[in-house]
Amino acid sequence: MRIAVFAGDGIGPEVTAQAVRVLQALDLPGLELVEGDVGGAAYRKHGHPLPPETLAIARSSEAILFGAVGDFTLDHLERALRPEQAVLGLRKELGLFANLRPARVFAGLEDLSTLRPDVAGRIDLLIVRELNGDVYFGEKGMRTLDDGRRQGWDMMSYAEDEVRRIAHAGFKAAQGRARDGQPGKLCSVDKANVLETSQLWRDVMIEVAKDYPEVALTHMYVDNAAMQLVKDPGAFDVIVTGNLFGDILSDQASMCVGSIGLLASASLAEGSFGLYEPIHGSAPDIAGQGIANPMATILSAAMLLRHSFGLEEQAARIEAAVAGALADGVKGGDLGGSAGTQEIGDAIVARL
Ligand SMILES: NC(=O)C1=CN([C@@H]2O[C@H](COP(=O)(O)OP(=O)(O)OC[C@H]3O[C@@H](n4cnc5c(N)ncnc54)[C@H](O)[C@@H]3O)[C@@H](O)[C@H]2O)C=CC1
Numbered sequence: 001m002r003i004a005v006f007a008g009d010g011i012g013p014e015v016t017a018q019a020v021r022v023l024q025a026l027d028l029p030g031l032e033l034v035e036g037d038v039g040g041a042a043y044r045k046h047g048h049p050l051p052p053e054t055l056a057i058a059r060s061s062e063a064i065l066f067g068a069v070g071d072f073t074l075d076h077l078e079r080a081l082r083p084e085q086a087v088l089g090l091r092k093e094l095g096l097f098a099n100l101r102p103a104r105v106f107a108g109l110e111d112l113s114t115l116r117p118d119v120a121g122r123i124d125l126l127i128v129r130e131l132n133g134d135v136y137f138g139e140k141g142m143r144t145l146d147d148g149r150r151q152g153w154d155m156m157s158y159a160e161d162e163v164r165r166i167a168h169a170g171f172k173a174a175q176g177r178a179r180d181g182q183p184g185k186l187c188s189v190d191k192a193n194v195l196e197t198s199q200l201w202r203d204v205m206i207e208v209a210k211d212y213p214e215v216a217l218t219h220m221y222v223d224n225a226a227m228q229l230v231k232d233p234g235a236f237d238v239i240v241t242g243n244l245f246g247d248i249l250s251d252q253a254s255m256c257v258g259s260i261g262l263l264a265s266a267s268l269a270e271g272s273f274g275l276y277e278p279i280h281g282s283a284p285d286i287a288g289q290g291i292a293n294p295m296a297t298i299l300s301a302a303m304l305l306r307h308s309f310g311l312e313e314q315a316a317r318i319e320a321a322v323a324g325a326l327a328d329g330v331k332g333g334d335l336g337g338s339a340g341t342q343e344i345g346d347a348i349v350a351r352l
């Protein structure tokens with residue numbers, strides 16, 4: 001079990017260290033953890049946020065556990081050298097096109113959601129975000145116009161095949177979430193009333209739906225989806241959407257269930273390879289204080305065991321340990337508690 005560990009910047013190393021402790025506590029046979037530099041830390045050491053050494057470690061591993069990258073003190077760098085390019089580069093280079101971001105309310109946290117407890121208690125949704133295309137990877141630039149004004153542009157585009165493969169990922173996820181004899185539901189979120197990219201997206205979703213007759217497909221404009229996520233997030237099952245909308249809606253969904261410090265993610269290629277990371281960033285405002293909530297990263301490690309190694313039982317043990325710690329009141333500052341990063345890690349390791 002060769003797992004690359006890329007901790008990154010800010011709170012990245014703090015939360016990743018706790019997820020590593022959790023993996024080590026499981027006594028997994030053949031576990032090999034290989035560290036690599038990414039982000040601002042890599043730029044300072046190697047002159048690049050995603051150096052070839054790191055990419056080589058990624059390519060020779062079966063999965064990647066990722067912390068976070070981002071360092072505002074490097075904002076002056078040309079874009080290709082900024083820390084965020086490490087995670088964008090890994091996603092693109094390794095074909096990690098399907099980003100799964102589950103959001104559910106843990107028992108005992110219903111009243112911590114920004115929503116009414118009765119609404120919050122029903123939330124169990126999955127955002128399937130396309131991760132290799134959209135405006136993040138289109139041609140971009142900045143120039144000065146003849147009249148002296150600066151103009152910036154970022155090309156938003158999707159090709160049919162890119163939409164088709166994420167559509168299949170969304171429908172399969174919905175298929176797998178059938179409960180109580182009820183098929184899963186898939187809500188495709190776009191802005192087809194304005195964007196051609198979204199019109200293509202919608203056309204392809206409708207075409208792929210024919211392969212999954214048991215899954216109920218609906219469409220929603222992204223502005224309405226943002227509103228509905230606050231009004232009644234329990235009404236969603238699986239949301240499939242593009243890179244930009246999925247990025248924004250998943251941060252929003254995190255507050256429906258209590259905190260961004262709880263939201264894990266899997267970024268998957270075809271096959272079993274994946275990168276697993278919390279959905280949050282490097283949180284420079286709290287870095288170095290030992291107060292970041294490591295649960296999102298620990299839950300990402302559970303997703304890693306499940307998706308890349310088929311270790312369902314061990315994944316479920318981690319999730320139960322996190323749920324148990326929360327139910328016993330082990331909460332970080334983001335959840336209104338006072339437990340620090342290490343203390344939360346201790347509580348979860350103890351429960352394993
Ligand atoms: N995948 C990645 O590596 C990502 C990197 N970033 C980068 O991270 C840097 C900071 O970005 P922000 O917009 O501030 O987003 P952020 O997600 O790092 O932080 C947003 C807010 O949430 C809080 N927060 C985040 N994670 C937390 C945790 N585990 N426990 C407690 N509180 C937590 C932070 O303190 C902050 O107030 C930027 O450079 C950004 O580009 C942002 C998102 C994802």
Ligand SMILES: CC(C)CC(=O)C(=O)O
Nearest residue numbers: 084087088136247279280
């Ligand atoms: C560097 C960003 C695109 C990362 C981000 O915000 C995310 O993936 O959620």
Ligand SMILES: [Mg+2]
Nearest residue numbers: 247248251279
């Ligand atoms: Mg984001």
